[in-house]
Amino acid sequence: MKLLNSLYLTDRVFYVLGAIILCFFASFFILSLFYFALGLLVLLVVLLLIDFFILYSKKSIVEVTRTVAAILSLSDENKVVIHLKNKSLLTLKLKIIDELPYQLTERDFNIVTTLHKKESDTINYQLKPFIRGEYAFGDVHVMISSALFLIRKKETTNAKFNTAVYPSILQMKQQELIALNHPSFTQGDNKRKKVGKSYEFDQIKAYVQGDDPRNINWKATSTINELMTNHFEDERSQQIYSIIDKSRIMKMPFNGLTLVDYAINTSLALSNIILKKQDNAGLITFSDGVDTFLKADKSSTQLKKILHTLYKENYDYSEANYELLYANIRRKIPNRSLLFLYTNFDSFYALERVIPVLRMINKYHLLIVLFFENTELEEYAKKEAKTVLDIYQQTIANKFILEKNQIIKELKKHGIQAIKCKPQELSINTINKYLELKSIGII
Numbered sequence: 001m002k003l004l005n006s007l008y009l010t011d012r013v014f015y016v017l018g019a020i021i022l023c024f025f026a027s028f029f030i031l032s033l034f035y036f037a038l039g040l041l042v043l044l045v046v047l048l049l050i051d052f053f054i055l056y057s058k059k060s061i062v063e064v065t066r067t068v069a070a071i072l073s074l075s076d077e078n079k080v081v082i083h084l085k086n087k088s089l090l091t092l093k094l095k096i097i098d099e100l101p102y103q104l105t106e107r108d109f110n111i112v113t114t115l116h117k118k119e120s121d122t123i124n125y126q127l128k129p130f131i132r133g134e135y136a137f138g139d140v141h142v143m144i145s146s147a148l149f150l151i152r153k154k155e156t157t158n159a160k161f162n163t164a165v166y167p168s169i170l171q172m173k174q175q176e177l178i179a180l181n182h183p184s185f186t187q188g189d190n191k192r193k194k195v196g197k198s199y200e201f202d203q204i205k206a207y208v209q210g211d212d213p214r215n216i217n218w219k220a221t222s223t224i225n226e227l228m229t230n231h232f233e234d235e236r237s238q239q240i241y242s243i244i245d246k247s248r249i250m251k252m253p254f255n256g257l258t259l260v261d262y263a264i265n266t267s268l269a270l271s272n273i274i275l276k277k278q279d280n281a282g283l284i285t286f287s288d289g290v291d292t293f294l295k296a297d298k299s300s301t302q303l304k305k306i307l308h309t310l311y312k313e314n315y316d317y318s319e320a321n322y323e324l325l326y327a328n329i330r331r332k333i334p335n336r337s338l339l340f341l342y343t344n345f346d347s348f349y350a351l352e353r354v355i356p357v358l359r360m361i362n363k364y365h366l367l368i369v370l371f372f373e374n375t376e377l378e379e380y381a382k383k384e385a386k387t388v389l390d391i392y393q394q395t396i397a398n399k400f401i402l403e404k405n406q407i408i409k410e411l412k413k414h415g416i417q418a419i420k421c422k423p424q425e426l427s428i429n430t431i432n433k434y435l436e437l438k439s440i441g442i443i
Contacts, residue, residue, distance in 0.1 A: 008152040016044055047148055054090060054146045055153040061088040064140050064157040072163055075257050076170040077126040086115035093145045099138025103131045129165045130256040132311055137161045167310045168265040175269040175427050204228050239296040239337035240274045241282040242267035247320035249344050254423045259372055263342035264310045266427040271306045273431050277438060283309055287316035290328045322357040329361060338366045340430060345371055348403050351410060362416050369411055369418045370430060
């Protein structure tokens with residue numbers, strides 16, 4: 001039974017059989033064609049036996065292994081390597097069928113190649129996943145045929161392997177290289193004098209006239225019978241949080257990725273830069289409730305925590321609850337921090353509903369709102385209108401584009417910084433904004 005499951009006849013056999021049948025049919029009218037057709041049939045059977053012996057003389061004549069990384073990068077080209085080795089003394093034609101994970105939606109993926117006797121070869125191909133999660137690779141099937149190309153033998157290699165698709169690590173590294181050339185890395189930060197005091201303790205010194213009496217350290221004073229005061233210095237590390245809206249408005253896809261995935265990739269890249277600048281990176285995700293709160297930290301394991309947290313995030317089809325987000329921020333982030341909010345507003349009315357909450361958040365923290373241009377809508381609005389229907393539709397498209405610009409003006413009117421950008425440019429714009437704020441010292 002295994003033999004029958006692995007044995008396949010090629011198209012060439014059926015073409016020859018068709019020709020033989022035609023010759024037998026024509027032999028009713030031309031008798032000499034009967035012997036010609038009979039000779040062809042005998043020759044075909046002999047060649048089939050020879051081809052069968054070539055392919056089935058050994059249990060396995062081609063050795064196959066697949067190499068794939070344990071972690072793949074979302075929306076990036078990931079290399080998969082297939083190693084082949086011809087163990088026979090003949091030249092073989094191969095058709096490689098790799099069982100890819102169902103998330104890739106590749107149903108007819110195959111590679112055709114030729115291997116000479118005792119030859120080894122390596123085949124590389126690229127996979128570009130657009131969904132986070134676990135990916136299961138199956139077996140590798142090789143359809144083998146000789147130079148006669150009458151029979152194909154299927155050999156199956158057990159190559160089952162599970163891998164995981166994480167937020168784009170490749171983009172994170174690329175953005176790091178770009179950020180290293182930013183003036184804040186090459187020239188340092190330009191600290192601006194701030195009103196008020198910081199909370200990073202420096203040392204205890206003797207009290208002198210002009211010191212803030214509220215900073216007197218009474219315990220140290222009682223020990224040496226002299227007024228002592230606590231001195232503070234500017235905080236070296238600020239708290240930076242990435243806040244991701246996972247509600248249904250962020251499910252919109254662009255170039256294969258949803259807006260949530262663009263925000264996730266950007267949050268990972270930004271967190272890496274934050275930690276490189278010795279700041280504290282944190283993460284908040286929310287929809288109808290706050291699903292994730294990762295306290296800002298700059299420990300060596302923080303980036304790994306952020307990566308694993310982002311990997312597990314799922315979409316939500318509910319409405320975003322900004323009131324609950326504000327309550328969590330007030331309770332869990334007592335110190336003034338820089339907050340990057342990744343969300344989207346499709347209409348001015350959607351902004352009006354949440355602007356009071358955004359104003360309250362901005363009162364206690366420095367809030368940067370990042371939302372997205374609808375690139376497909378803008379491309380459609382620029383097309384030449386050919387019918388009356390096109391004119392109507394483009395008018396509506398321009399109305400939505402105008403509302404996006406009004407949203408920016410409204411946010412700025414209330415003192416909230418906002419960035420509107422294309423989804424594919426979100427990472428670079430966000431990182432540049434952080435480095436800009438860091439370099440002038442207003443965080």
